[in-house]
Every structure is written in C-alpha cells, then in structure tokens.
Amino acid sequence: xxxxxFLAFIxxxxxxxxxxxxxxxxxxxxxxxxxxxxxxxxxxxPQAALQNLGDAIxxxxxxxxxxxxxxxxxxxxxxxxxxxxxxxPNLRTYSRLExxxxxxLHATDNEADYRVKLHWATVIGDSVSTRDVHVVRNGxxxxxxWPITKEAPLPPQVIPVNYLRWxxxxxxxxxxWGAQDVEAPHVRIIDMHPVQRAESLVIMGELLNEDVVPAxxxxxxxxxxxxxxxxxxxxxxxxxxHLLLPKAVTPFLIKFPDVQLSQVGSVRMTPFSTLxxxxxxxxxxxxxxxxxxxxxxxxxxxxxxxxxxxxxxAHVLGTFYDQSGNIVWVADEYVERALLPxxxxxxxxxxxxxxxxxxxxxxxxxxxxxxxxAA
Amino acid sequence: xxxxxxxxxxxxxxxxxxxxxxxxxxxxxxxxxVEAGSAxxxxxxGSGQGTLYIVGLGQVIKRDVQxxxxxxxxxxxxxxxxxxxxxxxGGSGEPASFDVIPAKVSEINFxxxxxxxxxxxxxxxxxxxxVFDSYKNLITTPMPVSFDLNTPSxxxxxxxxxxKYGAASIAMDSSQKEGAVRFIARAGEVSATRxxxxxxxxxxxxxxxxxxxxxKIELETEPVRDCSGNAVPDGxxxxxxxxxxxxxxMVDVPLKRGIAKIDMxxxxxxxxxxxxxVVLGNQIHWGK
Numbered sequence: 001x002x003x004x005x006f007l008a009f010i011x012x013x014x015x016x017x018x019x020x021x022x023x024x025x026x027x028x029x030x031x032x033x034x035x036x037x038x039x040x041x042x043x044x045x046p047q048a049a050l051q052n053l054g055d056a057i058x059x060x061x062x063x064x065x066x067x068x069x070x071x072x073x074x075x076x077x078x079x080x081x082x083x084x085x086x087x088x089p090n091l092r093t094y095s096r097l098e099x100x101x102x103x104x105l106h107a108t109d110n111e112a113d114y115r116v117k118l119h120w121a122t123v124i125g126d127s128v129s130t131r132d133v134h135v136v137r138n139g140x141x142x143x144x145x146w147p148i149t150k151e152a153p154l155p156p157q158v159i160p161v162n163y164l165r166w167x168x169x170x171x172x173x174x175x176x177w178g179a180q181d182v183e184a185p186h187v188r189i190i191d192m193h194p195v196q197r198a199e200s201l202v203i204m205g206e207l208l209n210e211d212v213v214p215a216x217x218x219x220x221x222x223x224x225x226x227x228x229x230x231x232x233x234x235x236x237x238x239x240x241x242h243l244l245l246p247k248a249v250t251p252f253l254i255k256f257p258d259v260q261l262s263q264v265g266s267v268r269m270t271p272f273s274t275l276x277x278x279x280x281x282x283x284x285x286x287x288x289x290x291x292x293x294x295x296x297x298x299x300x301x302x303x304x305x306x307x308x309x310x311x312x313x314a315h316v317l318g319t320f321y322d323q324s325g326n327i328v329w330v331a332d333e334y335v336e337r338a339l340l341p342x343x344x345x346x347x348x349x350x351x352x353x354x355x356x357x358x359x360x361x362x363x364x365x366x367x368x369x370x371x372x373x374a375a
Numbered sequence: 376x377x378x379x380x381x382x383x384x385x386x387x388x389x390x391x392x393x394x395x396x397x398x399x400x401x402x403x404x405x406x407x408x409v410e411a412g413s414a415x416x417x418x419x420x421g422s423g424q425g426t427l428y429i430v431g432l433g434q435v436i437k438r439d440v441q442x443x444x445x446x447x448x449x450x451x452x453x454x455x456x457x458x459x460x461x462x463x464x465g466g467s468g469e470p471a472s473f474d475v476i477p478a479k480v481s482e483i484n485f486x487x488x489x490x491x492x493x494x495x496x497x498x499x500x501x502x503x504x505x506v507f508d509s510y511k512n513l514i515t516t517p518m519p520v521s522f523d524l525n526t527p528s529x530x531x532x533x534x535x536x537x538x539k540y541g542a543a544s545i546a547m548d549s550s551q552k553e554g555a556v557r558f559i560a561r562a563g564e565v566s567a568t569r570x571x572x573x574x575x576x577x578x579x580x581x582x583x584x585x586x587x588x589x590x591k592i593e594l595e596t597e598p599v600r601d602c603s604g605n606a607v608p609d610g611x612x613x614x615x616x617x618x619x620x621x622x623x624x625m626v627d628v629p630l631k632r633g634i635a636k637i638d639m640x641x642x643x644x645x646x647x648x649x650x651x652x653v654v655l656g657n658q659i660h661w662g663k
Contacts, residue, residue: 162631163610163629163631164609164610164629164631166610180487180488180490180569180570181490182490182491183489183490183491183492190653208652208653209652210577210652211491211574212491212574212575212607212608212610212611213491214610245610245611245612245627245629246608246610246611246612247577247578247611247612247613247651247652247654248612248627248652249652249653280609280610280629280631283626283627283628283629283637284626284627285624285625285626285637285639286623286624286625286626287624287639287640288622288624289622289623289624289625290621290622290623291621301623301624306626306637362623363625364625365627
C-alpha cells in the first residue's frame with residue numbers, strides 16, 4: 001500500500017516537473033501552435049510582417065492572417081484561404097506550411113517588394129510555392145498586400161464523359177487447378193541509361209505498356225558488381241507514372257545514393273506490372289510547354305483537364321533528351337492545385353544547370369489522382 | 376521406395392505379433408496387373424481363416440479371408456496406381472506382388488498460356504496437358520493428345536502430341552485476326568477448353584488529319600488499325616504533339632470508337648505529329 005502511494009507521489013511529481021519544463025522551455029513546434037511570442041511579434045519591419053503572416057498560416061489562424069493583410073478589402077477571407085490552399089481538395093489539403101522564406105527585391109521607407117517561398121510539408125515531401133508580394137507601411141506597422149489569384153468558380157453544368165473504363169475479374173478460389181487467370185499486362189523497358197550525378201548513381205529510362213489493357217507499373221533496379229554480386233537494389237518510387245494505359249509510355253528514374261558507376265558491372269532491371277481497373281478519363285493536355293535555358297533552366301507549361309472530372313492531384317513528369325534522342329534527365333513536379341475542367345494550371349520543372357545545355361527536346365506525361373484513388 | 380518397405384515391414388511385424396490367424400501354409404496367386412478401381416480376384420491355397428494384407432505406396436488393405444478359395448476384391452477398393460504386395464498374416468507362403476495401373480483417361484489438366492496475346496505471334500500460345508484417370512492417377516503410358524486452336528475466321532490449327540510420363544505440351548502460333556480463340560486439348564474421349572484472347576498488335580500506318588476550328592485545330596486520326604487490319608482497341612493512347620516558335624503542346628488521347636480526336640491551339644507554322652507507343656504517324660505543318 002505504501003509502495004503504491006509512493007509510486008503515485010513520484011508520478012504526480014514527475015508530471016508537475018514535465019509541465020513546468022514544457023511551459024518554460026517549449027519546443028519550436030509547440031510554440032507555433034500557441035499564441036506565444038511568434039504570433040505576438042510586432043510587424044515593425046517588412047520581414048516581421050511576412051513572418052507573422054507565415055505563422056498565422058502555419059497555425060491555420062486564417063482570420064488572423066486575413067486581418068493582417070493591407071488589401072483585405074479586395075477579397076474575402078475565403079478567397080484568401082482558397083488562394084493559399086486551394087478551393088478543391090488537392091495536395092495542400094493534407095499539408096502544412098513548414099517555413100516561409102523571404103527575399104527582398106526592392107525596399108523604401110514606406111514600401112517593399114519581397115519574393116516569398118512557402119515551403120509546405122506534403123505527403124510527397126517539401127513542396128514550394130513562390131509569390132512576389134508587396135509590403136506597405138501603415139502607421140507604425142508593416143502590412144502585406146497579398147497578390148490574390150481568384151480561382152474562377154466552376155459553373156454548374158453537365159459534361160458527358162464516355163471514355164472507356166476497364167474492370168477486372170480475377171480467378172476465384174473455386175476455379176480448377178489449371179484454369180486460366182487474366183494475364184498481367186505486358187510492359188517493356190524501351191530505354192535505360194545509367195549516369196553518375198555527384199555522389200549518386202541514377203538510372204533513367206522509359207517503360208511502355210505494349211498491351212491492350214491498363215497496367216499498374218513500377219520498376220526496380222539491382223546493381224551488380226563485376227563479380228555479379230549485388231551492390232544495391234532500389235525502386236522508382238514516385239519517379240514514374242504508375243498507371244499506364246495501353247501504348248502509353250512513362251519515364252522512370254531510380255537513385256542509388258553513394259554508389260559510383262565505376263563499381264557497377266551490370267544492372268538487372270525488373271519491370272513490374274499488374275492489371276488494375278482504370279478509366280481513360282481524365283484526358284490531360286499539356287500546353288505552352290517551353291524549355292527555358294540556364295540560368296534557372298526549367299520546363300514550364302500548363303496542364304489542362306479536358307474532361308469533366310476534377311483531378312485533385314496532378315504529377316507532371318518530364319523526360320529530357322539530347323540531340324541524338326538519348327535520355328539526359330527525368331524530373332517531376334506535383335501541380336499545386338486541383339485540375340478543374342478546362343482550367344489551365346501552370347507547372348515549372350527545374351532542370352539541373354549543367355544538363356540544360358545538352359537538352360534539345362522533351363516529352364511530358366501527367367498522371368492524375370483523385371482523392372480516394374487513382375484517377 | 377524406402378517408405379514402401381518401411382510400411383511393408385511395419386505391417387508384416389504387426390501381423391506377425393497379432394497372429395490370431397488359423398491359416399495353414401497359405402499361398403496367394405495374384406494377377407500381374409490390376410486396373411485402378413476395378414474388381415479382381417486373388418486365389419489362395421491352404422485352409423482355415425487368415426488375414427490378407429495388400430500393401431502399396433498409397434494404400435493398405437486388410438481382409439479376413441477364408442483360405443483355399445478365391446478372394447474377391449470388389450470394384451473401387453484398390454485405386455492408387457503403383458506396386459503392391461499381398462501376403463497372409465502368419466502364413467508361410469511368399470508374398471505376391473502385382474501392379475495397379477491407371478484406369479482409362481477421365482480427366483485432363485490443361486494449362487494454356489497466355490490468356491491474352493497479340494495476333495501473328497509465332498509459337499506464342501503454349502499448352503501443357505497432364506492426363507489422369509478418375510482416381511487422379513497420372514497416366515504414364517504414352518497416349519496421343521490432340522490440340523485444336525479454333526479461330527472464328529480462319530482454319531483451325533490441329534496438332535497431335537504423344538504424352539511422355541503423363542504430360543504433353545505444344546506451342547502454336549496466334550492467328551492474324553483478333554478475337555477469342557478456343558484452345559481445345561483432347562485425350563481419348565476427354566477434352567478441356569481454354570479461351571485465348573487474341574488482341575491487335577501495334578498500330579500500323581498511323582495517320583491523322585487537321586482542320587481549322589476557330590482558334591483551334593481539330594485533329595483526328597483515321598481509324599487506327601494494326602498491320603493485319605484489326606482495329607486497335609478503344610482506350611489505346613495516341614499522343615499528339617504540336618511544336619511552334621520554341622513552344623510545345625502535347626496531349627495523350629485515348630482512342631474512342633477507333634479514332635483519336637482532339638482540339639489543339641492553332642499556331643501558324645506549327646508542326647503537329649502523332650504517335651502511339653513506339654509507333655510514329657504522319658506529321659502536319661500548319662500553314663501561316
């Protein structure tokens with residue numbers, strides 16, 4: 001009995017000590033969720049105003065963020081929120097602002113221009129959106145003028161969609177031994193190219209679905225040394241378009257950190273394919289694509305959803321070729337917003353500066369996902 | 376083999392220990408071969424009661440018998456193919472041995488691969504057959520198996536293969552026309568059917584046309600067919616690429632009712648190309 005009381009006393013004491021430590025010296029993440037010193041920071045400089053805005057967005061204090069804006073009369077709080085995270089479910093729906101990075105472009109005593117980079121922590125890693133904002137002095141405090149981009153609302157309409165859809169019935173438990181199952185889709189690697197990039201070995205290539213049915217695909221690569229012993233094995237993860245409709249081609253890229261090409265005797269490629277139910281809808285058009293030379297080499301363009309269904313997440317994969325048609329690089333970008341029907345959404349895929357000069361053509365594919373499953 | 380002898384010795388020892396038999400110098404005469412599941416008789420000599428054991432790899436039978444007469448083994452009693460020994464417990468006669476052979480073919484296991492393949496593929500369809508009797512004994516005696524590949528529009532391919540150790544296999548060509556093919560394997564009076572889907576191959580002579588549609592160009596392919604003239608199935612991706620003034624537009628369009636159709640921006644001087652998979656089609660220069 002006495003032991004029990006002593007244990008309870010110890011636990012209560014430990015709890016009090018931990019509460020005290022947590023209150024006195026909170027960790028950064030906890031501080032951000034409270035209205036502590038960060039939220040209460042005076043906007044006495046343009047940077048402080050931007051940081052305060054970032055803190056409010058990070059803690060989902062949309063009212064506070066909206067109220068801090070200089071041009072809030074031009075739009076509603078909802079417009080602002082939709083501009084930052086999107087009106088329809090998208091990659092941002094399940095993300096959080098990790099960091100707001102600001103770089104001054106121009107400044108006077110009463111106004112300043114900043115380029116802000118919003119770093120979002122998303123399911124696919126860091127996603128950065130860049131905005132050029134104007135900050136103005138209002139009395140003793142600085143306020144941000146948010147460059148609002150209003151998303152045009154979708155007019156109520158009926159869009160008939162009659163693209164093909166594939167459903168699959170696999171063999172059942174009651175089938176005889178020897179009875180057939182549906183054949184896995186036939187896929188083929190049509191190009192493969194290993195290159196050394198800094199400390200990593202990168203294997204790039206293209207995979208073709210040569211069948212008449214849709215395929216869920218992935219590619220694995222196993223590196224073997226000159227004695228045919230395994231060095232490492234990696235998969236393409238998301239550097240591939242996993243859903244391949246008949247005769248569709250996807251690039252893939254597999255990274256092997258800390259492996260030198262000189263160590264490698266051979267590479268064993270293992271394409272994987274399985275039959276999945278799929279739809280040929282939505283059809284995505286890529287328009288106004290441009291290869292922008294160095295510095296800041298990139299592939300820019302717009303993706304347009306030609307169908308009636310909203311594509312919540314769009315993943316743009318660019319394959320870059322040299323003059324001989326050999327693959328030079330594969331890069332990707334997740335589009336920030338959901339793709340609404342007939343509404344262009346820009347994309348910008350950065351290209352390594354040293355490779356930009358070699359690139360003479362490119363091919364782009366887009367895979368889309370809708371919330372709850374692959375589109 | 377070791378298992379069979381172990382079983383035999385165990386049963387013999389058990390029989391000797393439990394020697395309640397009243398047999399006197401019993402001997403057995405068995406047929407050299409017995410068809411699985413069929414009735415047969417064993418002639419015995421001696422007199423009195425005895426216990427008959429028939430021991431094989433997959434089956435053991437024990438019967439109390441009257442010696443000096445014919446012992447009838449009814450139909451369906453001994454059905455596992457293999458080598459058997461028959462002896463009387465406590466008897467002084469030598470064990471008699473005989474073989475149970477598979478009965479006539481009653482079932483075939485037919486593996487046909489793949490279930491879907493392109494047309495005109497040499498040796499693309501493979502079939503393997505395993506022949507069994509009604510008691511699931513693999514029939515190892517060589518026997519002919521016929522393979523028929525029946526297409527709806529072309530003459531059937533028919534080939535016959537002799538089984539070896541109970542199995543027969545074959546490779547056959549897919550035909551020129553798409554559609555479901557009945558692949559039939561027949562052994563004796565038993566047959567099994569598998570359906571093979573023959574699908575069109577890669578698009579052949581892919582061609583598109585363009586016409587103005589306001590500020591856009593309406594692009595449309597001709598009906599897309601493979602090199603054998605089969606219509607490429609709907610859903611197949613056709614890629615239209617338009618290059619202009621250093622810019623590019625691209626769209627992957629699935630075939631619908633045999634054609635791919637899309638509107639793209641009309642840039643004067645643009646070059647438009649069409650492709651499907653690794654097959655390139657024609658190119659159009661959109662005039663200024």
